[in-house]
Amino acid sequence: MALKKDFVKFDKVDKSYDGKVLVVKDLQLDIEEGEFVTMLGPSGSGKTTCLMMLAGFETPTNGEIYLDGNAISSIPPHKRGIGMVFQNYALFPHMTVYENLAFPLRVRKIPKDEADKKIDKALSMVSLQGFAQRMPGQLSGGQQQRVAVARSLVFDPQLVLMDEPLGALDKNLRESMQYEIKHIHENIGVTVVYVTHDQSEALTMSNRIAVFNDGKVQQLSSPDELYEKPVNSFVAEFIGENNTFAGEVSDISGGKCKVKLANAEILANPISVKGKGEKTTVSLRPERALINPSEKMDNIHKGKIEEVIYHGDHTRVRINLLGNSEFILKVPNSSSNLDIKLGNEIKIGWNSDDARALDPK
């Protein structure tokens, strides 16, 4: 059975709450069956609204959403058969874990012995066997979260939505839960649409990430592509750390362009610039720039170290480079980096391929 390419399809979806502002603009998004897609974006970017429209708690103002080929805008939430994990887990506090999990099965009139089997399976999936008779209030945040995941999966939905499910957990627990959810997804092959504003979470878990801003999908691609090849400066800025130079294209030829800064000129990779005279922001990942480059690089400039912050496995160095005093370098902590001292002048080099000339900010 071939997996459907457009298992979930947002077709030209608009959403406005007040008739004045569009929170989602002309959204076009296809999600493949069995895929783990994350909607990532700052708060107010429309990602949660999209999820709510998919779940059925909001209706699109315009356009249509298709699930497995069927238009679902007019189907009420309880008939969509979509599992959902909520931000605050939304476990029913007056029911035991067992009853919480039994709820979706009971409303589907599944016989008790079959339901019990499903519940056992779901609980073992999140390694919570033996917790069936506990009340949600007696569980820790991580356990409640797992119950919520189990509950959203227990009735074998084809699609599970997760709305910032890890937001309330502490950092360590959040990380281990990320892997746990990822493994569950890999094991049962359910399609997951995941909403978060935490980019590292998105990068860890997803097959593809849709970066939202201003009601629009800025870029939809795999985590590595998103990080390595952002298509605009919002994505470059939002995902990971980023050094930027604002300037103007002075020459463009042979897959390379020259960008004129205030008092220098650098070589860059033209991504969204077409011709001379265009304003641009050049984006460069901190780990792509080297100190005292030994290999030949087409951009080598001198800068002054302004700040050195020790981070254990690496050192963050802030450098005043070509008029940008916020230029960040991440230097692995090894014995060879001896001349990283405050106030030192050092040489910094990078390849023009890694410096992406994007739209101006």
Add this chain to the structure above:
Amino acid sequence: MSSETKQILTTDGIPLEVSLKKAERRNKIKAFLLVAPLLFFLIITYVFPIGDMLMRSVDDKMVTNMLPKTFKAMETWDGQELPEEEVFEAFYLDFRQLVDNKQEGKLSTQLNYTKNGFKSIIKKLRRKSKNFEEGNYKEQIMAVHKRWADVEYWKAIKRRAPAFTGQKYLKGMDMYKNESGEIVSVEEDRRIHRVLWLRTLEIAFFVTVFCFLMAYPIAHLLATLPMKYSNLLMICVLLPFWTSLLVRTASWMILLQQQGVVNDFFVMIGLVADDARPEMMFNKTGSYVAMTQILLPFMVLPLYSVMKTISPSLMRAGKSLGGTPFVAFWKVYFPLTIPGIGAGCLLVFILAIGYYITPALVGGASGTLISNQIAYHMKSTLDWSFASAMGLMLLSGVLVIYWIYNKIVGIDNIKLG
């Protein structure tokens, strides 16, 4: 285990427990002093009056104190035949004493409570006893009136010997102790209190039900509307609180009377004929309408405070898991509001069961409650002991309801705000 037996000492050698207690004593005293005024206030305004009521309701010392010699002499009387001369003599001596102190009227009132017919024979005895000769009082007293020769009247006197009595409570239940000491109900057509108790329970119950039915949607709306609308609605709910109870009741009188606004409206829209305007006041309807309106906020507020804490995502979760909106409401939302329902219903029921002003003004004859009867005995008949007895019966009724509620729902499940 060994660590438990070993005493932990502080650095200056005092056991830790002792020094902890010492350190906390000051705070405990401070805390007690802070609550002391309230405690004092409660004792004076609550414990003491209720204790006094309890005493009053069972107190029967009046006759005991008026006829001390008689009751002493009666101790040896078997209560079957007419008593011996010594009882009559003692009674005569007690009675002379009362006449000298002009107290015989009270005695006749009190004895008349026990048995009808004492009033006239005591009056007669007072007149005749001035001319009694010494000795053979039995003959002389029996000659005053034939009832004095009737053993039933002497039995009636003897029944008043104990200093305490439960007869006011029996009276409150339309029962009494008959001559042979059995507890029996009064004749059917004289049972006024049982009717009142039942009506009180009935009205309190239905007022609670009406309040609940109206308050639940209001509270839900209040809890889910955006702030600017919910504030306005909240003011509407609370507005009656800021108006005097009397004014509210009086305005219901204006609305509900036969020539009132509601009736006029009914006639205008043709619901009723002009000459057949329904009576909506001075009967149960009046009590129901006015009490429901007045007690509504007491139901709305606890419900609101509980609903406010229920996350809207719970209902969403219920729906996303496949529950229809009704199932999601009934299985998820409703059970979570039970603490509020419990608090609201208990509050409204208890307030309604002791409601006084509103039923007195709009209830008429068929809409009055037991509290109106209590007030009647306080103010008109001055039978305070009976009023106290009924007050305590009401109080214990409330406590019983509270106890039942605690058994069924659990009092920790209550949430007032």
